[in-house]
Amino acid sequence: MKIAIDVMGGDLAPIETVKGAIEALEFTSSQIVLIGDKGKIEIELKKYKFEKSRIEIIHTSEVILNEDKPVKAIKSKKDSSMVVGMKMLKDGEIEGFVSAGNTGALLAGGLLKVGRIKGIDRPALCSIYPTSKGACVLTDAGANADCKPRNLFEFAHMASIYADKVFEIENPKVGLVNIGAEEGKGNALVKESYDLLKESELNFIGNLEARNIPNATADVIVCDGFTGNVILKLSEGVAKSFIDMLKKSFLKNIGTKLAALLVKNSLKDMKKMLDYTEYGGAPLLGCNGLIMKAHGSSNSKAFMNALKYTEKCALTNVVSEITKVLEK
Amino acid sequence: MKIAIDVMGGDLAPIETVKGAIEALEFTSSQIVLIGDKGKIEIELKKYKFEKSRIEIIHTSEVILNEDKPVKAIKSKKDSSMVVGMKMLKDGEIEGFVSAGNTGALLAGGLLKVGRIKGIDRPALCSIYPTSKGACVLTDAGANADCKPRNLFEFAHMASIYADKVFEIENPKVGLVNIGAEEGKGNALVKESYDLLKESELNFIGNLEARNIPNATADVIVCDGFTGNVILKLSEGVAKSFIDMLKKSFLKNIGTKLAALLVKNSLKDMKKMLDYTEYGGAPLLGCNGLIMKAHGSSNSKAFMNALKYTEKCALTNVVSEITKVLEK
CATH class of the missing domain: 3.40.718.10 (Isopropylmalate Dehydrogenase)
Known part of the structure; x- marks a missing residue:
């Protein structure tokens, strides 16, 4: 090969x-x-x-x-x-x-x-969203800023295959990013996409509120490319600002510097978890x-x-x- | 009164x-x-x-x-x-x-x-987005899942007045949430909104990539209500999962438990910063x-x-x- x-x-x-x-x-x-x-x-x-x-x-x-x-x-x-x-x-x-x-x-x-x-209709970028419980697949990560319901339907299928084949997540749970958990919530795009996904053969678990994305509630996170790109970059930004604040706290005095030494390995693990270089890329499926x-x-x-x-x-x-x- | x-x-x-x-x-x-x-x-x-x-x-x-x-x-x-x-x-x-x-x-x-x-045309929820450099105003926080460019234009004006009057941020910097920094990026809604905001009398600083939201790059964060709600809830979720991971790290052994004691106050400050009860609510402007x-x-x-x-x-x-x- x-x-x-x-x-x-x-x-x-x-x-x-x-x-x-x-x-x-x-x-x-x-x-x-x-x-x-x-x-x-x-x-x-x-x-x-x-x-x-x-x-x-x-x-x-x-x-x-x-x-x-x-x-x-x-x-x-x-x-x-x-x-x-x-x-x-x-x-x-x-x-x-x-x-x-x-x-x-x-x-x-x-x-x-x-x-x-x-x-x-449209290829999509399938990115990895790292969580403490393992990697999820997020699509579209930014290839399509404007989407139709049909696109989200296709993205969900492609990402499910990717999650299954490459990350060995059997029958991956598919969540539709939305601003409420109940059916009927959201903008016009997600309402129509919901109906399509509900009728599909995927393991569709319904709407996924953004606060549950980092919990790995879903294995496959589906959204338009604008929202997906915002999700990836915002998570990166929030994590970074957290790490910066933590670093600052650890530099305050001798006691906190000692604390930093004591939890060094754990912090390394956290950083590694958030490290995109572990996955390297996002296929354009x-x-x-x-x-x-x-x-x-x-x-x-x-x-x-x-x-x-x-x-x-x-x-x-x-x-x-x-x-x-x-x-x- | x-x-x-x-x-x-x-x-x-x-x-x-x-x-x-x-x-x-x-x-x-x-x-x-x-x-x-x-x-x-x-x-x-x-x-x-x-x-x-x-x-x-x-x-x-x-x-x-x-x-x-x-x-x-x-x-x-x-x-x-x-x-x-x-x-x-x-x-x-x-x-x-x-x-x-x-x-x-x-x-x-x-x-x-x-x-x-x-x-x-449409009232909007103006929420507080807490950052390490102080509070920013995010609008629309979820009142309008589907928006027109005109709406974002109005939201930006209302939130600027709110930031100025209530949080005493003079001439607040207005950023438009987008998936790229350059003009011409994004979906149809933000492209048109950009043109309207550019011509306004607001202190418009252009596109705001989501990774820069937690830096307080902008004082007023403008987006449709779907994106705004995702931003607020995702930030909450990422912060929570970070705190959970940190807690777990601190419980590993006696050394890490000592570390937790040593940085207790700093962690309290971080938690306080993220605490929505400090602001209490979002006006529907x-x-x-x-x-x-x-x-x-x-x-x-x-x-x-x-x-x-x-x-x-x-x-x-x-x-x-x-x-x-x-x-x-």
Whole structure:
């Protein structure tokens, strides 16, 4: 199996992308394809010892930048690492493609270059929402700011398959983010989505109030991409401000500094739980091929994990399972 | 000045409503009107010593329950504490009305009994969002699940007046909740709202990414009521799960238990910061009279603070200021 990485994508590329690919050799059994500037890749590769036969380089001469207009970039930068990766995916030369590049371009490329699965109206980003009881899948994490009920219905199906196959959550509980627990609550979008989900074959547990998201009340958290993005970023912000306040409390005097030492390990565990690099990325599900969106500021560990989970998606046939289920 | 409280509203009524009213005598200079079942009120009042002349009882024979259908309840339960309070507000007999009763009924009553300020399309709940740098105002906190750009424009104006008058934040910074910092990001609603806010006379600082909400980047946080409610409840949920994890860490062994003792005061401060009872309620701004929605599970402290802030809103002419500004 071949899995590719967009070496030029992300704030810390190409140093961390190449490093992550090398680290991934230990945690995957795939051939890893590095797509990007060959000269730069080779400089990075010189730093490591690795099994040469498992690394392949595809040279590209262009890069899609964060400030590029997504659709225009995908259409015009034909020899960019991102477009070349997507073309290889479309042509079946690779089983999965990881990129931390321009998110808008990745979404546009998913639609224009890789294409949608028949029957899917809009692909969605399926992100991991970490909780103290384990990981949940949140979708849409921001690919679709405006959604129709049909979209949420499809997102719920795709994310359920992902949660089942990759995180081994059997018959995952699907919750619809809403502002009240009872049926009939919410805005027009969620009211109609509720009716669709209720009739589905999913393990739909009904409305999910936002205060219950961090409890892992649901395994699959469904919402439009605007709300999903707000949920992810707000959780990050609240957690960060909490940690900052805690740090400040611990610095107050000798006694509190001692306290900090005594709970150091527990705090590390908490931080680790909230660490997105543990999961590495969010697949853009609904495309005819496996695209894994990594965080823009990913380090090598995040890229390693993104490659690992991409391989797991490929091995468990997430895309073909979605195709099979959604065609019905 | 007379301020009234719906004695029958809230999970802990009438015990905590009456207690809160008595406590409020110390922190306000108003006459406090207790609206509800006279017999029950008198039983509660017997528990306290207070200046009799500052307490007035208005007897009502009905109660709007949480399970009542809002509009139907407002129309049919004419002698309920909520409807009587709203009628008194409309007739100018009281300057403000606090209720922790059925939220839907309170919103419906605001529209049907008290009425909107001329020029306002939809009233909005202005909640306090606590941060380590002080309180921000978040609107709409959940009164309007579906909004038009015009609504967000009005919410921003009302909340700016509230932040200025009641929390003494001069020229408050207004941020529009969005999924990206740059202009042109987001769903159709926020894109159009952005254009309206940009042209306004408000201190509009542009888009506000959710991760920056807990930093107090903006003093006034503007969004539709669905998003606002999600933000408030999710923040509560994340904070709670953090505190739970922390507690668990502190219980691990003797060392961590010692650590807990050493930082006890700091943790108390953190908890206090997140404590909604410090603010007591969210005014429903945009009505022709001051309605303060208190949390359903309010205790006496929350009711005391709700009355205190209601008096402050009345003293600083929040409603007439909104009328003046929004008529333009």
